[in-house]
Amino acid sequence: MALYRLTVKTNSRNEMIDITSEIEKYLKENGFKDGILTVFVPHTTAAVTINENADPSVKRDILFHLAKLIPLNADFKHLEGNSDSHIKTTLVSPSISIIVENGNLVLGTWQSVFFCEFDGPRMRKVYLKFIKG
Numbered sequence: 001m002a003l004y005r006l007t008v009k010t011n012s013r014n015e016m017i018d019i020t021s022e023i024e025k026y027l028k029e030n031g032f033k034d035g036i037l038t039v040f041v042p043h044t045t046a047a048v049t050i051n052e053n054a055d056p057s058v059k060r061d062i063l064f065h066l067a068k069l070i071p072l073n074a075d076f077k078h079l080e081g082n083s084d085s086h087i088k089t090t091l092v093s094p095s096i097s098i099i100v101e102n103g104n105l106v107l108g109t110w111q112s113v114f115f116c117e118f119d120g121p122r123m124r125k126v127y128l129k130f131i132k133g
């Protein structure tokens with residue numbers, strides 16, 4: 001099964017973008033039915049997670065409290081000035097796996113897959129790899 005590259009355009013330094021429909025489109029277009037899908041973000045300042053899609057305040061609260069936990073300006077040695085972005089990426093994770101059943105992502109009612117930008121705005125990549133099983 002081929003590796004697929006999804007492009008995500010981000011608009012803010014910190015942002016969560018729902019990419020569930022793009023992932024479902026990839027499954028449908030390729031006729032993938034049952035297996036495991038890996039979603040991998042090949043960046044050091046962006047991540048991927050699964051969380052609530054119903055109330056937009058959840059995204060706000062996650063980003064707000066990540067920023068409180070890891071401030072933009074703190075005792076960092078990294079000269080690029082984006083250590084907060086690197087730390088957030090490590091905490092949230094660059095990769096998730098999702099069960100695919102009968103062509104659908106097995107997600108809870110209120111769950112979506114979110115691309116997490118921590119050093120935008122930028123053009124970003126997300127790799128998708130389906131493993132039949």
Ligand code: ZN
Nearest residue numbers: 078080082083
């Ligand atoms: Zn850096």
